[in-house]
Amino acid sequence: MRLILAIIKPFKLDEVQESLSKIGIEGMTVTEVQGFGRQKGHQEVYRGSEYNVKYIPKIKIEMVVDKKIEEKTIKTIKDAANTGEIGDGKIFSLDVNKAVRIRTGEKGLNAL
Numbered sequence: 008m009r010l011i012l013a014i015i016k017p018f019k020l021d022e023v024q025e026s027l028s029k030i031g032i033e034g035m036t037v038t039e040v041q042g043f044g045r046q047k048g049h050q051e052v053y054r055g056s057e058y059n060v061k062y063i064p065k066i067k068i069e070m071v072v073d074k075k076i077e078e079k080t081i082k083t084i085k086d087a088a089n090t091g092e093i094g095d096g097k098i099f100s101l102d103v104n105k106a107v108r109i110r111t112g113e114k115g116l117n118a119l
Contacts, residue, residue: 026087
């Protein structure tokens, strides 16, 4: 099993979710987060005054998938979240050693 973490632009969430649904991803966790990468924030103008925004709003998506569909999942997220602009985000994939469904006690892939 693999834990897929994706950091994307907020307005891309619906498109990513719909694309993942089409390939059979049934569940994910979504969190509103803030951060910065190489761009180190950006400048905005409000009422004629310019100010720096240090942290940029992003969406973090987390899901555990079977290793067999890891690459397909990553490609789907990459394609749906891509705008071609700086700050499109990142995708990380990590090993998951164990999963347990609390309600039934099912383990491994059955717990997903």
